[in-house]
Amino acid sequence: MRPRSLTGPLILVIVGGLFLWRNFHPEAPIYEIMSLYWPFLLILWGLLRLIEVAWPGSNWKSGFSGGEVVLVVLICLVGSGMWVGYRHGANWNWEGLNAFGNEYDYPVSAKAPAAGMKRIVFDIARGNIKVTGADTEEVAVSGNKVIRSFGREDADRTNNNTPLEVVPEGDHLLVRANQDRASDRQRVSDDIEVTVPRAMAISARDRRGDFEVGDIDGDVDLGGDRGDVRLSRLGGNAHVEVNHSDTIRATDVKGHIDVQGEGSDLSLENVQGQVTINGAFTGTLDFKNLAKPLQFEGARNTELHVEAVPGNISMDMGGFTANGLVGPVRLITRSKDIKIGRFSQAITIETEHGNIELDPGMPVPAIEARSGAGNIELTLPEKAAFHLDATAEHGDATNDFGPQIDKATSGRSATLRGKVGDGPSIRLTASRGEVEVRKGDSSVRPPDVPAAPAAPAQPKAPAKSLKDSEIKL
Numbered sequence: 001m002r003p004r005s006l007t008g009p010l011i012l013v014i015v016g017g018l019f020l021w022r023n024f025h026p027e028a029p030i031y032e033i034m035s036l037y038w039p040f041l042l043i044l045w046g047l048l049r050l051i052e053v054a055w056p057g058s059n060w061k062s063g064f065s066g067g068e069v070v071l072v073v074l075i076c077l078v079g080s081g082m083w084v085g086y087r088h089g090a091n092w093n094w095e096g097l098n099a100f101g102n103e104y105d106y107p108v109s110a111k112a113p114a115a116g117m118k119r120i121v122f123d124i125a126r127g128n129i130k131v132t133g134a135d136t137e138e139v140a141v142s143g144n145k146v147i148r149s150f151g152r153e154d155a156d157r158t159n160n161n162t163p164l165e166v167v168p169e170g171d172h173l174l175v176r177a178n179q180d181r182a183s184d185r186q187r188v189s190d191d192i193e194v195t196v197p198r199a200m201a202i203s204a205r206d207r208r209g210d211f212e213v214g215d216i217d218g219d220v221d222l223g224g225d226r227g228d229v230r231l232s233r234l235g236g237n238a239h240v241e242v243n244h245s246d247t248i249r250a251t252d253v254k255g256h257i258d259v260q261g262e263g264s265d266l267s268l269e270n271v272q273g274q275v276t277i278n279g280a281f282t283g284t285l286d287f288k289n290l291a292k293p294l295q296f297e298g299a300r301n302t303e304l305h306v307e308a309v310p311g312n313i314s315m316d317m318g319g320f321t322a323n324g325l326v327g328p329v330r331l332i333t334r335s336k337d338i339k340i341g342r343f344s345q346a347i348t349i350e351t352e353h354g355n356i357e358l359d360p361g362m363p364v365p366a367i368e369a370r371s372g373a374g375n376i377e378l379t380l381p382e383k384a385a386f387h388l389d390a391t392a393e394h395g396d397a398t399n400d401f402g403p404q405i406d407k408a409t410s411g412r413s414a415t416l417r418g419k420v421g422d423g424p425s426i427r428l429t430a431s432r433g434e435v436e437v438r439k440g441d442s443s444v445r446p447p448d449v450p451a452a453p454a455a456p457a458q459p460k461a462p463a464k465s466l467k468d469s470e471i472k473l
Contacts (some may be wrong), residue, residue, distance in 0.1 A: 001467070003339065004088075009408070009438045010048065011041060011044070011045060011083055011335075012057045013450065014041075015041075018033070020033070020378065024064070026041075026091075027353060032306065033136050034079075034119070035079075035081060035082040035083050036083070038075070038078075038079035038083070039073060039079065040077065041075060041079075042072065042321050045072075046300060047148070049125070058230060060424035064105060071325055075447075084423070086255065089295070096202060101148045101149050101150045101151070101185075101186075102119050102145070102148070102149065102151075102155075103146050103147070103148050104147045104148075104149060104152060104155040104159075105144050105145070105146055105155075106142075106144065106145045106146075106147065106159045107142075107145075108142070108143050108144060108164040108190060108192065109140075109141060109142045109143075109145055109164070110140075110164050110166045110175075111138055111139065111141070111166065112138060112139050112142050112144045112166035112167075112168065112173055113137065113138050113139075113199050113407045114136075114137055114138050114139050114173060114196065114200065114202045115137055115294075116171070117139075117168065117171060117172055117173050117200065118171045118172060118199075118200065118201060118218075119171065119172035119173075119200060119202070119203060119218070120139060120172060120174075120175060120194075120196055120199040120200050120201070120202055120203070121172050121173070121174050121175070121198070121201070121204070121219070122175045122207070123171075123174055123175065123176040123177065124175065124176075124177040124179065124200075124203035124204070124209075125177070125179045125180070125205055125208065126179060126188065126189045126190070126191050126207065126208045127146075127177070127189040127191050127192065127206050127207075127209045128192075128209045128210040128211070128212075128227075129191075129192055129194065129204065129209065129211050129212070130192070130193045130194065130211075130212040130213075131194045131196060131202055131211075131212070131214070131216065132193070132194070132195055132196070132211045132213075132214050132215055133195075133196055133197065133198035133199075133200070133214065133215035133216040133217065134195050134196070134197070134198065134215070135197075135198065136195060136196070136197055137197065138197075139166055139173055139175075139194065139195070139196050139197075139260065140194070141164060141166060141175060141192050141193070141194050142192065142193055143191050143192030143193055144190075144191055145159065145162070145164070145177075145189070145190050145191075146188070146191070147159060147182070147186060147187070147188050147189075147469040148186060148187040148192075149185070149186045150185065152378070154161050154183070154185075154186065155186070155347015155406060157403050158181075158182050158183065158186055158188065161178070161181045161182070162178040162179055162181050162182055162188055162393075163178060163179060164176070164177050164178075164190060164192070165178070166372040168193040171290070173201075175194065175317055177190045180225075186472070189209070191209075192278045192458075196216070196237075196287065198215060198216060198217045198218075199217050199218055200216070200220070201216075201218030201219045201220070201236065202216050202219075202220045202221070202222070203220075203221045203222075204221075204222050204223070204224070205222075205223040205224070206223065206224065207219075207223075207224040207225075207227070208224055208225050208226050208227055209224070209226075209227045210227050210228045210229070210230075211224070211227060211228070211229050212229075212230045212231075213224070213230070213231050213232075213234070214231070214233050214234075214235045214290065215232075216234055216235065216236070217234075217235030217236060218235070218236050219236040219237045219238070219239075219255070220234060220236065220237070220239070221236045221238075221239045222238075222239070222240050222241070222242070223240075223241040223242065224242050224243075225242065225243045225244055226243070226245070227245060228240060228246055228248070229247070229248045229249070229250075230247070230248075230250075231249070231250040231253065232250070232251045232252055232253070233251075233253050234251045234252070234253045234254065234255065235249075235255070236254070236255045237255035237256050237258075238250060238253060238255065238256075238257045238258070239257075239258045239263070240257075240258070240259045240260070241259075241260045241261050242261045242262075242263060243261045243262050243263070244262065244263065245261065245262075245263030246263065246264045246283075247263075247264065247265045247266075247267075247269070248263060248265070248266045249266075249267040249268075250267070250268050250269070250271065251262070251268075251269045251270055252269075252270045253268075253270070253271045253272065253273065254272045254273065255272070255273045256271075256272075256273030256275065256276070256292070257271055257272040257273065257276070258276045258277075259275075259276070259277045259278070259374065260277075260278045261279045261280050262279050262280040262281065262282075262299075262301065263279070263280075263281055263282075263283070264281065264282055264283030265281070265283035265284050265285070265286075266283070266284075266286070267282050267284075267285075267286040267287075268286070268287050268288070268290065269286070269287075269288040269289055270288070270289045270302075271289070271290050271291065271292075271414070272291045272374045273291075273292055274292040274293050274294075274295070275287070275290055275292070275293070275294045276295045276345075277294075277295070277296045277297070278296075278297045279298070280298060281294045281298065281337075282301060282317060283316065284314065284315070284316045285313070285314070285315040285316070286312070286313070286314050286315075287309050287312065287313040288309070288311075288312045288313075289309065289310060290306075290308060290309040290310075291310075292308065293305065293306065293307050293308065293427040294306045294308075294309055294313075300334040301316075301332075301333065301334040302331075302332070303330070303331070303332040303333070304330070304331050304332075305328075305329065305330040305331075306325050306326070306327070306329050307327055307328060307329075307345065308325075308326035309322075309324070309325055309326070310324050310326060310428045311323045311325060311342065312324065312413065313325070315336075317336075318335070318336060318337065319336055319337045319338075319339070320333065320336045320337070320338045320339070320340075321338075321339045321340075322339070322340045322341070322343070323340070323341045324341075324342050324343070325340065325342075325343040325344070325347075326343075326344055326345060327344060327345025327346050327347050327365060328345050328346040328347065328348070329343060329346070329347040329348070329349075330347075330348045331347075331348070331349045331350070331351075332348075332349075332350045332351075333350070333351050333352075333354070334351070334352045334353065335351065335352060335353040335354055335426045336351055336354045337354045337355045337356075337374070338351060338354060338355070338356045338357065339356075339357040340357070340358055340359070340394050341358075342359065342361045342363065343358075343360055343365065344360075344365055344366075345365050346365050346366040346367075346424075347360075347365060347366070347367050347368070347369075348368045348369075349368070349370070350369070350370045350371075351370075351371055351372065351374065352372040352373065353372060353373045353374060354371065354373075355371065355374040355375045355376070355377070355433070355464070356369050356371050356374065356375070356376045357377045357379075358376075358377070358378045358379070358406075358442065359378075359379045360380065360381075362383075362384070363384075363385070364384045364385065364386050364423055364424060364426075365424060366383065366424040366425050366426070367374060367424075367425075367426045367428070368425075368426075368427045368428075369427070369428050369429070370428075370429045370430075370431075371429070371430045371431065371433055371435060372431045372432065373431065373432045374428060374430065374432075374433045375395075375433040375434045375435070375436070376390075376428050376429075376430045376433065376435045376436070377389075377436045377438065377441045378428060378435075378436065378438065379432040379438045379439075380401075380428070380438070380439065380440060381440055381443050382439055382440060382441075384414045384420065384421075384423065385420055385421025385422055385423030385427065386419065386420055386421070386423035386424060386425075387418075387419040387425050388405055388416055388417060388418055388419065388425065388426050388428075389415075389417055389421060389425070389426070389427050389428075389439065390415065390416040390417075390422075390426070390427070390428035390429070390435045390437060391414075391415050391416075391428070391429050391430070391432050391435070392414045392415075392430045392433065392434055392435040393412075393413050393424070393430065394412050394413065394431065394432045394433075395412070395413075395414065395430055395432065395433050396414050396434050396435075397414035397416045397434065397435045397437075398434070398435070398436040398437065398438075399416050399437050400419055400437060400438050401418075401437065401439060402438040404418050404419065404420050405417070405418035405420070405437070414435070415439075416428075416435065416437060431459075
């Protein structure tokens, strides 16, 4: 007789325990937990069956039966579907997925005086918000509310129970949508456009939806989940903390920018303050015209520090390309092909897997580059002065600067050592790859590194007209 496995009953006990926990704690995010951690069922199942097969005296001859294979495939399909739904905002509210029911639209609007108010705070859990600064003394809100419900009557009742309000609280105005008053069987989303005085600061936390802010002189503090962020023409500082964001973009910001969380694409351009980024971003990261230091610490083992970026940086999962950097520059990464041109001041680069291509400006700065598995190619100006110490531990080395640089080989390794003029130190190390030191063609080389962008001058007071300055006799 085929021995009976305890794995299936144990998996049922675990799944049943999750649902029992949900019955006693309705607020528990059971759908989110199952969407994120369903692969652990397969891992646990596999480990238990492995133990059963390997146990001394076991009569099991194979790990899985045909029915179990079908069940594994079914779990994979259901778990993957739950994950896709979770990534796109689906949620289980114990009455059914929020994708069920019909959507009902309702217009929303509100106004409130803003005299004496320093900040506007948004208490809107779900929905898109667009804020625009203007020469005004009031806060004006307009837009529409979407209620997903199983019937018009229930939606009308929820609409009356969730009014959009602008309420003064101390030195700030609170824009409140009251979405927490909706039934668990319904979902309420408010998409609004807000006009505020330019000097006001903006704050929103713990929400889902896109956020767009423009023409604001106060500070901006945003935090949420599954929402894009677009900032433009800001006079103050910006702090952004989001998860599962497809796009974060900021242009023309006078203050500093602090970005934390995880997402896909990130783009910053024309920023006069310091830029600090800490998180996991899996898409394309673009930086242009940054006047102050850029500090980036990625969750996937990428660390970048640059004093200024008058040029540009483009970075994705597999590559790093930059031109026009002001150092000192420090780039540490696990697996990227790196290409940097026209940089000044000292630079330190290290990658475990990937090629490195460097093309500095004049005068040549100090350079230290190391590649674990990949080639290093350094192109120097024809009249550059430098002191070179390059090693290809398992590869060849090439030099275009003639006998002033001595090449030596030992087994599978090669070294380049020597000096041309009186210049800074250049140290190159390729553990498994080649090292090439090339002489650039000055006739086709682009301009050297531009100066870091300076903060724009404050506008001068308008000159008095001839009529105003007229002296009456």
